[in-house]
Amino acid sequence: MDQNHWIQKSSVQEFGIDKSVQQQQLQGQPPASLIRRVSKRNIGIRPTQESGVAQIFETFHPEQKTQSLDDIKFIIKCFQSHFVFSSMTDTQLTQLAHSMFYCKLQVGESIIKQGDGASSFFILEKGKINVLVDNVPRKELTSGFGFGELALLYNAPRSATCMAVEECFLWGIDRHTFRKSVETIMRSEQEKNRKYLESVKFFNQLTREQKDAVAGVLISQKFNQGEVIVNEGDQASSFYIIVEGQCGVFNKDGQQIAVLNPSDSFGESALKHENQVRMMTIKAVQKDTKVLALGKDMIQQILGDQVQSIIYKNICKWALNSSKLFSKTQSTYQDKLLEGVQIKKFAANSKVITKGDKVGQLVILLDVDAVDENKAKALKGSILVEDTLQDKLQCTSHVKTYTVEVEGHVAIIDYESFRNAQGSVEKIQQGKAQQSEKANAFEEQIKSQPFKNLIYLNKLGSGQFGSVYLCKFKDLETLFALKYVTRAHVQQFGIQKHIQQEKAVLELMDHPFILKFYRSYKDNENIYFLTEYIPGMELFDAIRVIGLLSKYDAQFYAAQMLLQMEYLHTQHSIVYRDIKPENIMVDDKGFLKLIDMGTAKSFKNQQSTKTFTIIGTPHYMAPEVISGKGYGYFADLWSVGVCLYEFICGGLPFGEEAEDPFEIYKEIIKKPISYPHFMSDKSAKTFIEQLMNKIPEVRLGGSYNTLKSHAWFKDFDWEKLLVKQLKAPLLPGKDKIMTPAQIQSVLQRGISVHDQIQKDTQGQKKVLASAKDAEWDSAF
Incomplete structure (x- = not known):
């Protein structure tokens, strides 16, 4: 199954046609007869360079029409019945409705044709449309139907034709406009919420990431003039920031004693202390007073139970980072x-x-x-x-x-x-310095080696953009993996920035459970990445050898995945975006190595810790990635939760038997998590449900230390894991690793990696470096 598999699939469900999918019910199987899927879940969408120009594949006649209030209500009602829009508020949907265009179809015209590219979603306002699959009528669409929403996520060949059976009028929006509109709406809201948070002293001691998380869960509320927001004597459970209008503070005699204006806040004690009651009554004293509300339960889920303690620990951390003695630790x-x-x-x-x-x-x-x-x-x-x-x-x-x-x-x-x-x-610093000095000397030795000195040993694998080879230098004993990307593919898919970013991320990595990168090479045909060689097997294959994982086995693998994410998120401000067993290796000692940084994105030196690109593998995607509302580090935690579910339950939580992205996305957004009958570990369930909470900001629970202290890890030794003193669930078979004798035998042939690649790619279309390549390949 190639890496473009998911892009080549489309769904007839987006045209309102039911598609029956038979699913194997794990609930009916005892663990002993567990059968895991054998096909790998390949990446759905890779990042490409946006041209900034929308390509429209559908056929229609543009019409001029000024939107009325009734039009907006009609559009919003239709939006609400489609999962792509299900997580958006009415205010957001209203803004999106304003971005739509109006168009007309004559009788017999096809707005969408089966097999064509997809770029737009439509809402039928008047008329009738026939949906045909392989020229066979399957469904009739009437006023109020929306169709083609998968086009808003990515370009996939249409699986049906939509033909007008009478004159039709429609509202439409193309993918480019949709993505840009949603991003503008969400960024604007996030920036406004952050601005209001910055004006509240209580939040000054939160980290940037904590402020972003809090800003993401603020709820907008409106109050009419004279409406009570909080009552004296009530239990204090929420904090409020005034955005528009004015609030009055009233004593027990009903007298107004103060006025609160935009950017003023009240209810801070509700976040700090238990069992607080309101000391005053606060009412809206102007029409349409708007406030942002933050519930105590929500901030505790985001930051932890003791909010004040979190703030104090933040101050301690900043003090250590700014000190002479501790700043380098x-x-x-x-x-x-x-x-x-x-x-x-x-x-x-x-x-x-x-x-x-x-x-x-x-x-x-x-x-x-x-x-x-x-x-x-x-x-x-x-x-x-x-x-x-x-x-x-x-x-x-x-x-x-x-x-x-x-x-x-x-x-x-x-x-x-x-x-x-x-x-x-x-x-400790002295020891680290000595280790670093030794490592640096070895790396300098590698960096001085010319490409021609690399000797081919074996082919490790092939992908859409190139292959990976096992190799070594003539005068070094260490084995390496060499991955190459052809310039032809770089040009065809517009992935120049993508591979620059991959190299930049790889260069930062220095972690026992993440692939080590040494250097890059380039020639007229290819770009090359030289990394450590990981003798072993994919985690995907390992969990199929093991079968159903025990609690310890699941802890062992999930703990390393959390340490990988903690390192990427907290040390380097990087979100990985494609966590799955296929992207993790089990080495010859049984420990994990995260590989393939091709989807990783850095937030370093960026104002926002959110990105809007839909990227990743559908089954492992977080809901916020699919919805396009923007996502950050918490999307990786969702994917870790999906993997943990897979370890313990055998299948995937959503879309286990589905290959159609539409079906997978719909399940992820709409369905609750369910478990097979043999899954009885309650603490595992609570941990999975935290990692896979539909509210992204809740997944971390305050910090990685909080995650690592979860009840499910109660009997797990994190210290021994870090120094690799725990027993691994599985050691890859020796047949997966070349023996010294096999290596020596291949070395005697003396074939260079360059010559082997030329032999393997003989007959393939090649693109040579041009002058304009200097704009992007100077990094290699």
Whole structure:
């Protein structure tokens, strides 16, 4: 099955024709007779360079018509019956309706023809249309029917013909306009919500990603003049930001004592504390007062139960990152350090550090400044007397007293105990530096090797754009994998930026569970990526050898996938976008390696952590990717959830037997998760349902530490996993790995990789480098 398989499929369901799909019911099978699918789920859509010009494949006569209010209502009603639009609000649908064009069909004309490309979705306002498959009438469409919505997701050959049986008038929108309109609508809303969040002091100490997550779940509400928003004495469960209009604050006697204007907020205590009640009544005092509401339960699902604790940990993290001693330590070291943090409240004029006290505590000022005996000030958000913690100074006691002049909170960590157990920052950094020096020397040796020195050993696989070869340099023992992409395919599919981005991402990777990249090469015909060789098998094949995974097996693989995502998301601001077992290797020791960075996208130095490109493999796509409303890191967590379901249940949660993207997408957006009868692990279910929550911002639960602390991982040893001391569920068979004797035998032939590629591609159409290639291939 080639990588374009999904693009070549289309659905008759988008024309309102039912398609019966028989599905094997796993619920009726005991685990012992589990049969997994054998066909691989290949990528549905790869990124291409947009020309910015919409190509229209359908035939119609444009008409001029000014939209009335009734037209908008008619269009919205039709939108609401199609899954592509199901997650959009009425306001968003109204804006989208304004982007539609009006057109006419004469009797006998076909607006859509079977086998043609697809670019537009239509709503029939007047008239009748016949839907024909292979020239056989299958259905009649009348006023109010919408058809062709799959075209809004990507270009796929039409599976039916739509012919007018009487004069017809329709509303339409093409894919390019739809994508741009939705992106404009969603970006505008996100930016406005972020702007309002920035104006609220309570959210100042959240990270950029946390602010984006909160902005994504704010709910817009409208109130009429005199309508009560909150009542005095009610349980406080929501926080509000005023967007338009005015609110009045009223005391228990009904007297208005204050006015709240746009950007003002109220209800902050509901987010901070348990069992709070409203102290005042707040009403809208202007017509159509608009507010953004944030429920306490929602912010707890996004950030964790203790919101204030999250804010304090953020401050601690920023303090560590800006310090001389801790700024170069890895995020995992900092997280471990912060596991032992204690938050202490100090009264005004209290001593935080007393002269003569034993040195060894890491003290971070959270929301208060401190002064020493000479009134020298240490600012909030900083580490107090950090120098005393350095190994070289060997301080034993403090030489100054530090006091807080006002009431505030301070974070305290027993660094001495931590240093004894984990090692000091300096020793860890020294060890890392030595490892890095050794690795850098090896990498420099590889970078100095010319392409002609690569000797062919074996062909590892083929894809749509090229192949992968096992190879080695003449004078090095290490084995490598060489992947190449032909310039012909780069030109044909317009993937210049795509392969530039793939190389840029690969160069950043330095993680035990992610493929190691060494360098690139280029010649007149191809672009080459030299990476580590991973002897083993795809995770796709491994779980078929194992069968139904035990809890430990599923934990072992899912935990590594989470560590891969944590590294990409938190260390490099990268979203992967195509997590599935086919993109993960199981090495010769049984541990995972994430491969193929071709779909990855970096948010580094970008204002938004959302992208709108529909990309990935349909069965593993998150709902927000399909809907086009924009998505970010949380889409990867959905895909991890799909994989975990597959490990434990044997099949996929949505569209297991479906190959038609329309059917798969519809199930993902509309169907709840269900389980086979033998799936009885309740904690696994709650974990899967968190990862696959339809609200993206809920999936993380606050942080990766929170995910890793989930009840399902209660008996799992993350520390041993990181140092690869856990027993792997499966070791790939030796038949998957070349023996030294086999390697030596092939080496004696002395065939270069270049010559082997020429032999393998003999007769294929080739495109040579041109002057304009310098605009994109200078990176290789």
